[in-house]
Amino acid sequence: MKDIKPAILLFIIFTIICGGIYPAVVTGLANVLFPNQANGSFITDRRGKEIGSALIGQPFSAPKYFWPRPSATSDFGYNTMDSGGSNAGPTNPVYLQTVSDRVKALRDTGVSGKVPADLVQASASGLDPHITPESALLQVPRIATARGISEERLRKAINDGIEERQLGFMGAPRVNVLVLNLELDRLSQ
Amino acid sequence: MNSSEWLQTILFFIILLSLTKPIGIFMAHVYQGERTFLSPVLVPFERLIYRICGVRTEEDMDWKRYATSMLFFNLMLFGALFVMLLTQHLLPLNPQNIPAFPWQQALNTAVSFTTNTNWQSYSGEQSVSYFTQMTGIAVHNFVSAATGMAIVIALIRGFVGRKTSIIGNFWVDMTRGTLYILLPFSMIAAIFLVSQGVIQNFNAYKTVPLVQMTASHREVTIPMGPVASQEAIKELGTNGGGFFNANSAHPFENPTPLSNFVEMLLILLIPAGLTHTFGLMVGNPRQGWGLLAAMLFLLLSAFGTLQWAESNGNPLVAKMGVSGVNMEGKDVRFGLAGSSLFTVSTTGTSCGAVNTMHDSLTPIGGMIPLSLILTGEVVFGGVGSGLYTMLAFSIIAVFVSGLMIGRTPEYLGKKIEVREMWISILVILTAGVSVLVLSGIAMVTPSAIASMANPGAHGLSEILYAFASMSNNNGSAFAGLNANVNFYNLFGSAAMLLGRYVPAVAVLAMAGSLAEKKHTPPSLGTLPTDRAPFVVWLTLVIIIIGALTFFPALALGPIVEQLMMAGRA
Numbered sequence: 219m220k221d222i223k224p225a226i227l228l229f230i231i232f233t234i235i236c237g238g239i240y241p242a243v244v245t246g247l248a249n250v251l252f253p254n255q256a257n258g259s260f261i262t263d264r265r266g267k268e269i270g271s272a273l274i275g276q277p278f279s280a281p282k283y284f285w286p287r288p289s290a291t292s293d294f295g296y297n298t299m300d301s302g303g304s305n306a307g308p309t310n311p312v313y314l315q316t317v318s319d320r321v322k323a324l325r326d327t328g329v330s331g332k333v334p335a336d337l338v339q340a341s342a343s344g345l346d347p348h349i350t351p352e353s354a355l356l357q358v359p360r361i362a363t364a365r366g367i368s369e370e371r372l373r374k375a376i377n378d379g380i381e382e383r384q385l386g387f388m389g390a391p392r393v394n395v396l397v398l399n400l401e402l403d404r405l406s407q
Numbered sequence: 408m409n410s411s412e413w414l415q416t417i418l419f420f421i422i423l424l425s426l427t428k429p430i431g432i433f434m435a436h437v438y439q440g441e442r443t444f445l446s447p448v449l450v451p452f453e454r455l456i457y458r459i460c461g462v463r464t465e466e467d468m469d470w471k472r473y474a475t476s477m478l479f480f481n482l483m484l485f486g487a488l489f490v491m492l493l494t495q496h497l498l499p500l501n502p503q504n505i506p507a508f509p510w511q512q513a514l515n516t517a518v519s520f521t522t523n524t525n526w527q528s529y530s531g532e533q534s535v536s537y538f539t540q541m542t543g544i545a546v547h548n549f550v551s552a553a554t555g556m557a558i559v560i561a562l563i564r565g566f567v568g569r570k571t572s573i574i575g576n577f578w579v580d581m582t583r584g585t586l587y588i589l590l591p592f593s594m595i596a597a598i599f600l601v602s603q604g605v606i607q608n609f610n611a612y613k614t615v616p617l618v619q620m621t622a623s624h625r626e627v628t629i630p631m632g633p634v635a636s637q638e639a640i641k642e643l644g645t646n647g648g649g650f651f652n653a654n655s656a657h658p659f660e661n662p663t664p665l666s667n668f669v670e671m672l673l674i675l676l677i678p679a680g681l682t683h684t685f686g687l688m689v690g691n692p693r694q695g696w697g698l699l700a701a702m703l704f705l706l707l708s709a710f711g712t713l714q715w716a717e718s719n720g721n722p723l724v725a726k727m728g729v730s731g732v733n734m735e736g737k738d739v740r741f742g743l744a745g746s747s748l749f750t751v752s753t754t755g756t757s758c759g760a761v762n763t764m765h766d767s768l769t770p771i772g773g774m775i776p777l778s779l780i781l782t783g784e785v786v787f788g789g790v791g792s793g794l795y796t797m798l799a800f801s802i803i804a805v806f807v808s809g810l811m812i813g814r815t816p817e818y819l820g821k822k823i824e825v826r827e828m829w830i831s832i833l834v835i836l837t838a839g840v841s842v843l844v845l846s847g848i849a850m851v852t853p854s855a856i857a858s859m860a861n862p863g864a865h866g867l868s869e870i871l872y873a874f875a876s877m878s879n880n881n882g883s884a885f886a887g888l889n890a891n892v893n894f895y896n897l898f899g900s901a902a903m904l905l906g907r908y909v910p911a912v913a914v915l916a917m918a919g920s921l922a923e924k925k926h927t928p929p930s931l932g933t934l935p936t937d938r939a940p941f942v943v944w945l946t947l948v949i950i951i952i953g954a955l956t957f958f959p960a961l962a963l964g965p966i967v968e969q970l971m972m973a974g975r976a
Contacts, residue, residue, distance in 0.1 A: 221476045224578045227460040229483055229550075232585060236549040237542035240590060241636040245608065248601040248635060256607045258631060258659070260615075270615050271629055273604050273658035278619050287739070298627045299532055299612075301653035303736040303764035305887030307865035308721045309972050313735075321727045335720065335731035341738050342656035342746075342764045348739040383742075387411040387418075389664025390742035399618060 261400070269400075274298060275347040276396050281327070282364035283402065284349070284357055286395040287336055288320060291344035304340045327360045348392035351380050365406055375401055408714060412744035416710075419668065419748065420703075423675055427699065430676060431683020437587045438560045438580065438684070440464075445587055456582055467573040470919025473561055474912050476577040477554060481521055481908075484550055489517035491543045501536035502611035508534070515896040520544055522907035523551035523789060525641075525648030525759055525882035526899060528890040532630040532651050537609060544648060545637045549593075552644025552677075553584035555791025558911050559681060562795050563688045565918030566819045569926050574918045588677070589644060596639035596673055603669075604662030607635040634659055642673035645789045647759030647882040655749070655762040656738055667745050667762060674758045678787035681794045689819050693937035698797055701946045705786045706755050709775050714747040716772035722976030733772070736764030754779040757789025759882025766860070766869065766885035770972060773868060774965035776883065780875045781842065781961075782953035783835055789880065792907075795914045799834040801936065802827055804948040808934055808941075817933055820926040830917040834910040838878040839956045841902050845874045846960065848898070855894045860887025864971065868964035873899070878906040 248256040260268045270276055275286050277296040289295035290304035306313035320338040337353040354376045362369045379393045379401065408416070436443045457464060468476065491498070492513035496506050508516065512528055519526040520543075529535065535544070557580035564574045601607050610631040617626060634650045638660050641647060651657040661667055679699065686695025718732045737746045746763040753760050754776035765776050779786055785797040806823050809816030816823040849855035849870045859866035869885040876883055877899045884890065890899070927933075935941065 221472070221479065221578075224460040224462050225476065225480045225483055228456070228462075228578060228581065229480065229487070231456055231459065232550055233487075233542055233546050236585065236590065236640075237546040240594065241541050241545065241607075241633045244594065244597045244601075244636040245633060247598055248607040251598065252601045255604045256601050256635075257610065258606050258608075258613065258629065259604050259662075260613075268613065268615055270618065271658075273662050274629060275658075276617055276619070276627070277621075277624070279621070280619055283619055287734075294624055296627065298629045300530060301532065301651050301657050302530070302886070303653070303656070303767060305764055305766035305860055305885070306735060307766060307861035307868075307887070307968070308733070308735070308769050309723065309863070309865060309968055309975070310861045313861075314723055317724055317729070318727050321729060331728075332730035333728055335724070335729050335734040336739055338727075338729055339724070339733070339735040339737075341734075342736045342762065343653040343658060343738055345653070345658055346738045346740075347658060350739055383411055384664040387414045388668055388742075389415075389740050389745055392739045396618065403618075 261397070270396055272394065272397060273347055274345050278395065278399060281360055283399045284354055284361065284395050285337070287346045287349055288338065288340040289344040289346070290340040296345060298345060301344050303342045303344060329356055347394050347396060349395055351376060351391055351393055354393045354398065361402070365402070367405060371405065375405065408718070408744060412742060415668070416744055416748060419671065423672060423679055426676060427679045427683050430680030431687060431695065434588060434680055434684040435687040437583050439688070440583075443587065445591060449586055453582060453586055460578065462576070462578040464576065464579050467576055469572040470561070470574050470915045473574055473577045474915040477558070477911065477915070478908065480577075480581070481554065484547060485517050485521040488520055488543045488547060489513055491539055492516055495536045495539045498536065498538045500538035500541070500609065503536070505534060505536045511893050511896040512891055515900050518900040518903050519882065520547035520648060521551060522880050522903045523555055523644070523646060523757060523792070524877060524880040524903045524907070525646045526877050526884070526890070526903065527648055527882070528896060530652035531649055537632055540637060540650060541633055545640060548637070548640040548644050548646040548648070549585055549589050550581070552589060552640070552646065552790045553581050555789055556584045556588070556677070556681070557581055557791070558914055559791040559795045562798060562914050562918045563685055565921035566689050566821060568922030570924070571922050572919065574915070574922055589640060593636070593639040593643055596643060596669065597635040599669060600635045600638055600666055603666035604658070605635040605638055605666065606631060606659045607633055609633060638670070639673065641760060642670045642758065643677065645674060645678065645756045645758040647753060649760065655760045656764070661762055664740055664742065664745055667741050667749060670760070671749050671752045674752045674756055674760070675787050677790045678756055678793045681791065685794060691937060694819065697937050697942045698794070698801070700942050701949070702785065702787050702797070704946055705949070706751060709751045709755065709779055709786065710748055713751055713772050713775040714744060716769045716775070717743060717747060719769070721769060723972060726976065733769055736767030738762065750776050751779060751786070753883060754881060755784065755786030755788070757784045757792055757880045757882070759876065761883050764886060765872070765883060766887045770965040770969035773885070774961060777868065777872050777875060777965065778953065778957070778961070780879050780881045781839070781957045782949055783838060784879050784881060785949060792880065792910070796834055796910065799831040799914070800949050801945055802831040803835070803952075804941070804945045805934060805936060807948065808944060812934070814932045814934065817927055818936060820928065821921050821924050822927060826920050827917055830913045833913045835952065837909040838906045841878040841905050842871070842874045843960065845878070845898055845902055846871050849874070849894070852894055854892055858889040858892055858895065860889070864964055864968040868968065871960055871964055874902055877902040880907050
């Protein structure tokens with residue numbers, strides 16, 4: 219059959235172009251134009267050591283830190299080697315018990331009133347670096363007590379850290395928990 | 408919806424619709440071998456490829472040769488990826504020393520990417536080497552998309568052709584689609600995505616210490632890789648297979664609201680443009696705009712319903728003193744409208760990338776992506792496959808209305824006869840039958856039921872969604888279901904193959920049969936298919952066929968769950 223030759227050769231050519239040249243050119247251009255983003259948007263400390271990616275959330279549970287969104291990654295929350303959500307259905311009794319436990323854990327730290335959903339429902343990626351500004355403000359009294367910093371200073375840190383909607387209307391306003399917690403450690407020094 | 412969400416949504420559709428015409432014109436030029444702005448650069452490359460491969464551009468194929476070329480090419484692609492997955496531990500660019508796939512999973516995965524499904528029963532960061540991602544999966548993303556586009560272009564040629572057996576040259580269509588459309592657009596999109604924070608490198612995974620260390624966890628390992636180049640074609644080719652397990656929810660795949668906006672646009676761009684390409688090639692752009700209007704109506708209705716269902720939140724969670732929308736399985740940065748629009752865009756097409764975990768949507772919310780997939784993914788649809796399925800719906804709509812008014816059914820100047828009706832029904836019902844039969848088998852197979860992550864009605868939805876997704880080559884999932892068991896790997900492979908190649912070959916056969924017919928000029932008795940009444944009728948036909956086929960199954964899954972949820976709240 220005369221179409222066997224073009225099939226084989228075209229497959230090889232497509233593999234070279236789409237699987238070799240294309241990603242290589244994109245890598246080259248990306249590393250020239252946007253080297254920081256192409257390599258993971260890492261945050262470095264004063265000595266230049268990488269301490270995490272600004273895009274990837276980390277687990278925090280100590281009272282002195284802002285707590286991030288619940289993460290359903292396997293083994294432990296914010297396990298970067300297994301991104302993903304809980305995939306719990308909305309009427310699953312085990313899931314509802316989990317959410318109820320999370321609400322209770324927050325109530326135990328003195329939170330009253332309504333709890334914002336993002337603070338008790340797990341994210342899609344399991345690595346969501348953000349919480350809503352309301353969820354951050356809710357945690358101010360606990361952190362102020364744990365660190366002995368005034369609530370005023372904490373609120374200012376949150377306000378300074380709010381990422382507004384992109385271009386003014388895209389997405390949702392949010393704060394980056396890792397960045398905010400690094401700022402807290404700096405304030406406490 | 409708040410004002411920002413309205414603005415974001417309206418702007419999205421304004422941009423999409425204003426790009427439809429130029430992209431449609433461009434693609435029509437490309438497939439008809441006419442000059443485009445890329446010709447000065449690409450024509451020499453194109454000619455070189457033909458010379459190396461021994462392709463004679465002037466040598467057109469009849470439908471049988473076109474179909475055998477397509478099938479043989481796809482079989483070869485499948486074989487290559489299958490072998491690559493089984494041997495990736497021996498191949499280069501594997502800094503994490505990731506082992507080979509077991510054969511059942513390799514079979515499922517190779518079928519999945521060859522059929523443009525991108526169903527994934529594995530977790531990308533743990534199971535796939537850079538080499539496999541780049542030279543296996545990404546190449547399939549290009550080629551399976553180009554295949555879908557080639558098939559619909561061949562069908563359009565069938566409508567245009569007069570008393571001929573010729574429907575084009577498969578190798579030329581594949582080369583042009585890849586070289587002129589998919590590659591340049593992906594290149595631009597990939598660089599833009601990097602600017603937003605999508606990674607693109609070949610580094611080994613990076614281990615960093617945690618800011619708050621605990622006794623058991625002191626550090627995490629952050630995966631790296633050539634993500635942006637794959638992300639771009641994954642959306643543009645409506646493929647949807649994530650580099651990482653969390654897919655487009657992962658911050659390295661979709662870091663900002665703007666990257667989310669652009670990714671949604673990439674998903675719908677070619678399917679929207681193809682409607683105009685179709686209109687231009689059949690000589691009446693209004694035919695294309697009519698189809699686009701029906702698609703747009705269905706997409707907006709789906710978006711509105713999903714957004715409404717999710718913004719009401721989960722009443723069982725609200726009872727605990729929680730306020731706000733349903734945030735389970737959503738990331739904060741996208742906002743609710745960015746999550747909802749992505750969800751309907753990815754399931755109205757055959758994309759299947761997700762930025763929201765569909766399994767955790769409210770029951771009615773989850774029924775929306777499920778219904779969009781079940782109706783055959785014609786709401787813009789997969790690249791190529793969406794339009795040819797839509798044209799099959801059009802033929803059925805023409806036929807039924809022809810019966811009602813007592814006229815010989817004609818579509819675009821071609822008489823619709825028994826053969827065309829058989830083929831249209833095959834195109835539309837293959838996936839439907841496969842979904843219902845395989846879900847039925849799953850319900851009586853203990854190992855299939857054991858894979859459910861959620862009990863009761865929701866578990867049925869998970870299984871229904873899995874076979875809907877695989878049969879319609881979507882690839883998204885109610886991902887709680889543990890799909891990496893022999894039952895889903897093997898039956899799923901069958902569903903994906905049936906759902907892709909039965910309609911594809913049937914469509915090519917229809918192209919051949921249409922091309923051989925003579926053109927009948929429109930007369931007083933011809934039903935105008937470029938007017939509003941037909942568009943409304945077409946929309947109704949899609950809804951009626953979808954509802955009749957799947958209402959019983961949906962009633963037992965999401966609808967029962969919604970009633971139970973409301974009852975307990």
